[in-house]
Amino acid sequence: MAGGLVPRKEEAGRDASRTLQWPREVSSVLSAQLCPFLRGVLAHSVSFCFGSSSLRKQPKILCAFLSTCHPGSPRRVTSARREVRDLNRTFPDNVKFRKTTEPCLQETLYNVLLAYGHHNQAVGFCQGMNFIAGYLILITNNEEESFWLLDALVGRILPDYYTPAMLGLKTDQEVLGELVRAKLPAVGALMEQLGVLWTLVVSRWFICLFVDVLPVETVLRIWDCLFNEGSKIIFRVALTLIKQHQEFILEATSIPDICDKFKQITKGSFVMECHTFMQKIFSEPGSLSMATVAKLRESCRARLLAQG
Template sequence: MMDPRNGARSGQPQLRINVPSTARERVDSVDPYGFERSSDFDYESYEELMSEYLTVLTRRSIKWSKLLKGKQRVERNLKIKRYVRKGVPNEHRTLVWMTASGAQEKMERNSGYYHSLLQTQHDPKLVETINTDLHRTFPDNVHFRKSSDPCLQRALYHVLLAYGHHNPAVGYCQGMNFIAGYLLIITKDEEKSFWLMEILLGKILPDYYTPAMLGLKMDQEVLGELVRMKVPAVWKLLQDHGVMWTLLVSRWFICLFIDVLPVETVLRIWDCLFYEGSKILFRVALTLIRHHQAEILRAQNLPDVCDRFKRITKGPDVRDCHTFMQKIFLEPGSLSMATVSKLRGICRARIVAEES
């Protein structure tokens, strides 16, 4: 589905000593998440950005450590919500995602279930479909190569296979491999990745990956309605050129911004997604569109519109993940779950009527 080769990937910075430029480039040729950087990667602007973000990360890490004090759970309250919006340090991400989303509770209630799924007789068609996509999953990530130890490709196969047996109505759908892959990069744990997948696909984004993909189609239409309300000039432009939302934002939604935005920015979005739910996806999409509406409005035709929607997901605005995440809670304005739910009902009914 995708060839994840984003030269603009940014990652959590590492403390490092001063070394000659050529040596530094060898050290930094792979980001902290295992993704290889492209040959034209801009080390200078990255260093400048990360020198500022490192201060933010250090401050957040100290605050989270004081808050958790060795606890293995987080409560859901306004303070935690505020902390999550400001970013979860990588060392606490698995704990926060698991407990805040309800995945930890599900895993504990179903002890042994994940391993039992791997021990059942496997559907040959499911196995074949998953195997077809395994080598296509993050070919630019060193952790997914067969030569790596451990190789996350095998763990990825297990998670996708278990989920396919757990939810036969979904089985396996393209895009799920990238989501499971990101979860494994962060958790480094098959079972936890499985239960986070279950929360994402079963609770936060229902019907996104079913054969009809009704949930995905519905949310694309909901974004269209939100743009009509909040960025009407862009909505009119798309109507005038007859542009369908599926041409523009299907990858944004189906892969939850993987390979659309830089790694660290995606993970900051997922921090909020696991805590606050799917409306975060609309906030991100609206911010990208609203912030770049002047550029979008210069489009002259359909291909030009599509090209501009690709361009607005690149560059320094989205690499600066901390500033970008502050914008998503300011730029779109008020966006309640009640509004999203109402629009979903309207859009769902419209899609069902059109397809019946």
């Protein structure tokens, strides 16, 4: 299957050459339910295709990264202290991540995050990465594949989301604000009237890619499309949630009220019925091209940089 995947070139904007063009038969079912086995096969194909050709020749590269981080080295100690604080909060209700479980996936998660921090030192370790890596480990049950899928998300599909300045994340939150003003002007006007910053209500959606925000199967279905369609899927999901609950959101009369309503709209039958939800994200927001997203990103990024 991996031989049928090629980098997508035709889309303008930040996702160019960072998403994959799946065979038509595969692409047509990505918004439909995938069984765990098929999802694992596709994850393996994606992890292989996103690894550079030189690194693919080293199948044990994750082990090599780990071996260079000796237990006593300052790099390992500093990195470990930051990671362990988050590891203990990663899926505490999932039995596979409990310390009493053998084997405990916290060790696998630690290895993946430590190796990735060494591999991509511009990012290192950032809040939210533990949840993403944890999901990838649950999907693949493989450290190496999880490592490369994490690299695909953090280094290619969502560049600058997890750097210290988080400029990509901040930019995309502003892009969502522009899209809401254009497509859902009543909500956009209320946000401006109340003086609500978009980061207050959607930062967790974006930085965790909806992990621990939406139900597990819904998140997995979103991720299937994220690897295929690129980061515009995040905007489609956010716009669908807001549009579906527009009247409820418009009842808000204060900043705490609207923050609470944005938490509530991620729960309930609408997001639990993942097949219907996935159909909605491709119909409710209307047209949303990568060219449009790229143009908005350019203007929002310039504005953020000008603000310092």
